[in-house]
């Protein structure tokens with residue numbers, strides 16, 4: 038008894054990775070007012086019309102009185118016990134004079150439309166309406182997801198696709214299919230034929246996601262089909278971001294996390310939920326967390342492999358000038374949390390880009406981080422020494438009279454500040470510049486920040502060590 042309790046507890050504490058329940062939103066229920074062209078369920082004086090050429094499976098839960106009904110050529114009414122229709126030609130006085138109520142067309146509702154799915158971590162969350170926000174590609178079912186068509190509903194979904202779409206399971210009318218042969222048997226049944234249409238094969242019985250660090254949703258191969266259903270909004274921000282797996286550029290922030298084998302995807306998602314999203318100020322933020330594969334490019338051109346990282350997309354509801362500000366604040370908090378707790382969470386490092394143009398890269402506060410910081414720091418010092426040497430060599434800077442550090446006033450007198458943006462900037466090899474060209478060339482994601490790492494201003498030498506926040510230096 039107590040052993041069983043312990044096992045249950047372990048399962049609660051260590052949930053499995055990022056497999057989700059994805060539930061189809063639309064239904065073809067008679068009692069759903071949104072399915073009728075008049076926006077209300079037909080009443081006693083109404084004439085009910087189903088488009089003749091359409092195939093449809095309609096779920097009816099209660100008894101209805103109507104004045105007449107025209108049925109489609111191929112269709113079915115699924116009547117639960119007690120449901121049915123009685124025709125009363127005189128009509129129902131409480132329903133008014135009566136209208137012709139037409140069932141809306143649902144031919145074009147496509148499996149690959151991300152707006153037609155909701156996602157939840159558990160079946161309970163699905164029932165309670167505790168949904169997860171996802172990037173577009175992951176809003177539609179991934180290979181390791183459980184697909185749910187709500188119990189007590191019928192539906193019609195276009196599953197047209199060129200290749201096999203595989204998921205872990207599909208539940209229809211409360212029955213869960215985990216074997217492809219059972220499912221194809223259902224597809225050839227009268228209801229199955231009306232509910233699923235389009236040429237495609239849907240396969241179930243996949244293994245699900247067993248990697249606690251998370252699994253990559255393989256929907257990038259369906260990207261065109263998914264994004265064809267998405268209309269992108271016009272954006273107000275300076276540097277819109279292009280998150281992996283999303284169809285549109287966004288205003289907000291993206292945190293990229295380098296993880297180790299100790300990382301637990303679901304636990305970290307819950308951490309973000311409890312630590313940040315439950316705070317009143319961050320309530321309105323949408324957070325989409327996914328494991329993504331990033332192509333690595335040598336010198337920004339030659340691909341030489343891919344790395345996996347965790348992407349956290351943050352969107353806020355702010356408008357105009359303030360759009361993305363709240364998301365950016367949360368991104369800073371998340372990076373700070375990684376800085377403090379990263380080694381306990383199985384995280385090596387985290388960095389963020391915000392649509393305001395701000396970005397950071399921060400190494401987690403472990404010994405490796407300190408070493409990396411020290412190395413970067415000395416490289417910056419070396420680079421500065423190199424500048425001084427080059428300037429001295431070209432006779433632009435004279436050796437200061439004092440044997441100590443060159444004074445800034447001497448610099449100011451002898452250097453034409455305006456020329457510094459020119460050839461001198463390229464006069465030495467700054468390893469940090471190389472680093473920035475190693476990163477994928479997505480302008481939104483990696484701003485020009487690193488290119489401006491060192492600058493000479495009227496007030497002196499100013500450099501931004503990417504290990505630290507720029508604001509720390511300006512303070």
Ligand SMILES: *[C@@H]1O[C@H](CO)[C@@H](O)[C@H](O)[C@H]1NC(C)=O
Pocket residue numbers: 062063064069070071072
């Ligand atoms: C009715 O259908 C709409 C859209 O198809 C859906 O969002 C809504 O949840 C349905 N209503 C009920 C009561 O199921």
